[in-house]
Amino acid sequence: MKKILFLFLFIQSFSFAQTNLFEEVKFKSIGPTIMSGRIVDLAVNPDNPTEFYAAYASGGLWYTNNNGTSFSPVMDNAPTQNCGSVTVEWKSGTIWVGTGEVNASRSSYAGIGILKSSDQGKTWENIGLPNSQHISRILVNPKNLDEITVGVVGNLYSKSQERGVFKTLDGGKTWKKTLFINDETGIIDVVVSPTNFNIQYAAAWQKVRKAWDFKGNGAGSGIYKSTDAGNSWSLISTELSGFPNNDGVGRIGLALFNDTVIYAVLDNQNNKPASSKSKEGSLPTMMSSPGEDFSNISNKELNNALKSAGLREKYRAENIKNFVEDSKLEPKEAFKVLQDANKALFETEVIGCEVYKSTDGGKSWIKMNQKFIDDFYYTYGYYFANISVDATDENRIYIGAVPLLFSKDSGKTFEVISKENVHADHHVTWVNPKNPNHIINGNDGGVNISYDNGAHWIKCNNQAVGQFYAVQVDNEENYNVYGGLQDNGVWFGPNNYSHDVSWHQEGKYPYESIMGGDGMQIQVDNRNSNIVYTGFQFGNYYRLDKKTKQLEPITPKSAKDEKPLRFNWQTPVLLSSYNQDIVYFGSNFLHRSMNQGKDWEKISEDVTKGFKEGNVAYGTITTIAESPFQFGLLYVGSDDGLMHVSKDGGNSWTKMDIPENATKTDDLWVSRIVASQHKKERVYVTLNGYRNDDFSSYVYVSEDYGTTWTNISKGLTNAVNVIVEDSEKENVLYVGTDNGLFISLDKGNSWQDFSAEIPNVAVHDLKIQAKAKDLIVGTHGRSIYKVNLEKVQALTDEVLAKNLHLFAVDKIQKSRRWGNSWSSWSEAFEPKAEIWIYSNQEKETVLNVVNKDKVAVHSEKIQLKKGLNKIEYTLSVDAKTAQKITRKNKKTEIKPAKNDKLYLPVGVYTISVENESTTLEIFESK
DSSP states (O other): OHHHHHHHHHHHHHHHTTSOTTTTSOOEEOOOOTTOOOEEEEEEOTTOTTOEEEEETTTEEEEESSTTSSOEESOTTSSOOOEEEEEEETTTTEEEEEESOOSOOTTOOOOOSEEEESSTTSSOEEOSOTTOOOEEEEEEETTEEEEEEEEEOOOSSSOOSOOEEEEESSTTSSOEEEEOOBTTEEEEEEEEOSSOTTOEEEEEEEOEEOSSOEEOOOTTOEEEEESSTTSSOEEOSOTTTTSOOSTTEEEEEEEESSSSOEEEEEEEEEEOOGGGOOOTTOHHHHTTSOHHHHHHSOHHHHHHHHHHTTOTTTOOHHHHHHHHHHTTOOHHHHHHHHHHHOTTOSOSOEEEEEEEEESSTTSSOEEOOSSOBOSSSTTOGGGOOEEEEOTTOTTOEEEESSSEEEESSTTSSOEEOOOTTOOSOEEEEEEOTTOTTOEEEEETTEEEEESSTTSSOEEOOOSOOOBEEEEEEOOOTTOEEEEEETTTEEEEEETTOOOOSTHHHHSOOSSEEEEOSSEEEEEEOTTOTTEEEEEETTTEEEEEETTTOOEEEOOOOOOTTSOOOOOOTTOOEEEOSSOTTOEEEESSSEEEESSTTSSOEEOSSOOSSOOOOSSSOOSOEEEEEEOSSSTTOEEEEETTSOEEEESSTTSSOEEEOOOGGGTTSTTOEEEEEEEOSSOTTOEEEEEEOGGGTOOOOEEEEESSTTSSOEEOOTTOOSOEEEEEEOSSOTTOEEEEETTEEEEESSTTSSOEEOOTTOOSOOEEEEEEETTTTEEEEEEBSSOEEEEEOHHHHTOOHHHHTSSEEEOOOOOEEOOTTBTOOSSTTSOOBOOOEEEEEEESSOEEEEEEEEETTOOEEEEEEEEEOSEEEEEEEOOEEOHHHHHHHHHHOTTOOOOOOTTSOEEOOSEEEEEEETTEEEEEEEEOOO
């Protein structure tokens, strides 16, 4: 029944996009591209390595046949862009994509099974395993493309039965589970002999991820072998094999040289022997330093120590230093407080990365690294575990994590080869079997290529695949767009950006980086757009001046007698619309500053359910809203499912009840609260169950400050991240989900797809630039899109009640550029008039254009869709019509342009469709 339901939702979601009023309202990608996004897999043609596919975690599959000089998307018409793995059979061009990223990050989105294309990505079919959620590897028998072995990781946040190795002999019509360990253990990697499909190895990975905690290891983790093409499996990482076999075994990556020589890279979460513990550079050692010495420790060193202590997902160096300084504690005192607040942390350092090799087909294993491979995983090996081996030399291997390392002696020693021009966090490395110095690497910043084994690198970032958490706009005349990205900082650039590479010649990319780390929320002072409030993960925010480059930290601090404040990964910040000196900031309390973040006061109690033991920041505010009708009417929501309202500027707070039908899932994440700009008592809320593997839509409206709620999510089928009211139309709402953008014209009673030119990608944030009437869409995988809302806002009840409506057409200025070009080698400029028509049904009709002398200058049959239609008229006429125009008006002269076309002269024209008409004015330039 569950499988049937999932398929129904999948089909419903896909067909939903095909019937809507807005197919002609096209979105434009406005970049940026330069910082790229997370690569999860590569498929390279071994006979022509300039041809390959790059799979992005949440940005789809992209193809190049010019060595990465340019890429084209091949999954834009697929029902998801979430990739875990890709396999290509190059002779036939058949592609298999295992959907759902397997890196277990906080934004690793689930998939819908295996997608197959037999026409190089033009069309896709789902061939099974729809409930697998995250697929790590697809092995296809080169002699029989219907025989496929698949590694399935399974659910990210919950237990599931659909994990393990699955096998089909009929191309996906039927599947058999051939390896299952337990409901917390999936298969993170599968490799096959290059000469014998019967010999396969699989890496099992046990993990437990919750919103507040992540254990990336377990006794279920291990290595299995099959000698019958994946039909049966045997555990080969036994206690006597030489490979670790206990609860500390984490993620494993495999690389096969031949039938008997195999490598494994392991995230070993067992503790280091006491004698091997790092003294210098460890967190306890650092925090035993005197206060002055501690403050001089570099943030990089302290962040490394935090990673080694298992605190990568909870704190940054800035948090710890601020806590020490502002609590007026000695570092050792602060360390004790942190220990008390995090009982499961600060334990003995874990071993981390290890490399093992077997030369007898996995019967026995030898640990190859002679020393600890420190500063590689930083205890979050769950995000990596990839290893590659040179097909011509079994001793040359590559392992990827934060840096990319190379060994020429089977892993005994390593050297770093990820140098300048290469982003950190490496997920896949392809080694050319005919030229091992040629490697292609995929990382959190896209694709890099080297031809000298890492001495020099080419960066191949020409596609808009950025993973945005948040977007913002300013009020400049030609306004700027801002965005915070996963692992790629905060950037801003012009809203009219169009991708090209001319900036290589000019030397300056149109977008500019203004903050590092994982980029988060942004607020821009509407009095001076140079003043920006933004930051990176866990509440490390700053007030910066873009003009002077001055940077001032603004993060609120805990008092001396208090435990550290808890900040969400994506901490909310808000400038008051009443006074741009007033800043609101969320920890587990709501903070307010009256002087641009220089000083803070708490204006709430702890508005979460309180501290929860774990290694992930939790029990934090996730969203803040201020009513435009009343100063001090405030709303906050938390990651553990609480919502509060204050009507008196934070002096008192009332907990709002969770909507009744949302209580089936405990601790829903409050992804957004929006105080209506059209009615004082109205408030919208979206809840998100992603961190419970609950992908249902939870969208509600209250007309009484959150006392009672109405469900307005009917028709939506994916987890919801954001809701925005239209800036002009009270009944128009926009919702961003984990799989697309939707619009409602009736205040949420019904929803339609609103994403023409946007593939099915996660939408994290939405902002409206009201003056320009533009909607800015921040996606987590395809960067930023823009669409003008003028025609949407013009869809009044009166218009919608008509059978057909012809909208007014903008005036057009006559120009000598029409039909001309600056060079015989460039294309001529083609003018056009955009004619917008609303129709309440599909129909064929005729569009006519007549001048003031009643000469029919243009007539064409048009096929109208139900909804908004855009007709582009090029303002050209044929010779016979031109003669009619000049015959009627002797003063009018129509000469051919350089492209030999004849264009309409200055004048006023009547455009008509059936009983509707409007005017088109072409005016002379002065």
